[in-house]
Amino acid sequence: GEDVEQSLFLSVREGDSSVINCTYTDSSSTYLYWYKQEPGAGLQLLTYIFSNMDMKQDQRLTVLLNKKDKHLSLRIADTQTGDSAIYFCAEFRDDKIIFGKGTRLHILP
Amino acid sequence: EAGVTQFPSHSVIEKGQTVTLRCDPISGHDNLYWYRRVMGKEIKFLLHFVKESKQDESGMPNNRFLAERTGGTYSTLKVQPAELEDSGVYFCASSQWMGTQYFGPGTRLTVL
Numbered sequence: 001g002e003d004v005e006q007s008l009f010l011s012v013r014e015g016d017s018s019v020i021n022c023t024y025t026d027s028s029s030t031y032l033y034w035y036k037q038e039p040g041a042g043l044q045l046l047t048y049i050f051s052n053m054d055m056k057q058d059q060r061l062t063v064l065l066n067k068k069d070k071h072l073s074l075r076i077a078d079t080q081t082g083d084s085a086i087y088f089c090a091e092f093r094d095d096k097i098i099f100g101k102g103t104r105l106h107i108l109p
Numbered sequence: 110e111a112g113v114t115q116f117p118s119h120s121v122i123e124k125g126q127t128v129t130l131r132c133d134p135i136s137g138h139d140n141l142y143w144y145r146r147v148m149g150k151e152i153k154f155l156l157h158f159v160k161e162s163k164q165d166e167s168g169m170p171n172n173r174f175l176a177e178r179t180g181g182t183y184s185t186l187k188v189q190p191a192e193l194e195d196s197g198v199y200f201c202a203s204s205q206w207m208g209t210q211y212f213g214p215g216t217r218l219t220v221l
């Protein structure tokens with residue numbers, strides 16, 4: 001199929017880790033992305049990973065890529081209230097970005 | 110460096126009217142893209158410019174949508190006549206090379 005799949009909602013307690021999972025479709029995709037959209041704001045490129053990498057870490061963010069299973073995950077350590085947003089998984093395919101529907105991350109006090 | 114900007118941020122029009130959205134890419138970015146997200150669905154690709162040329166317009170929904178990028182700088186997306194199903198958020202993105210695209214804040218279009 002053509003869809004990038006991700007769960008629609010995730011609730012996490014403040015201070016815990018958040019893990020957002022995604023499956024993509026094209027094993028030849030060169031880049032995989034995580035975009036963040038805060039309420040009332042545009043799309044912010046959060047991080048990306050090249051397809052020849054298994055993991056990328058950037059401060060509180062860890063991206064894991066399993067090419068065999070076409071599975072991408074985003075882990076946010078020590079989740080804060082400011083992390084509340086919609087997170088879009090996306091792949092670069094045919095010179096365009098193919099997005100998932102987005103996962104709404106809700107932070108519990 | 111200024112990011113991608115879009116105007117207006119929000120537009121409310123009646124069915125049958127015309128609306129023109131504008132996107133100013135990051136300076137020096139030859140690649141400019143339009144995407145849109147209709148309620149509850151994925152962000153979908155509309156088209157891709159390389160400088161002033163349309164590289165790929167496979168995502169344009171129908172001939173009511175017209176995109177231009179005269180001079181290879183800013184781009185406009187005109188919807189004429191607008192229909193109810195055109196409501197959504199229209200995003201513009203630009204990139205210097207194939208790969209990482211930087212998105213604007215989007216224009217929220219509401220067709221009544």
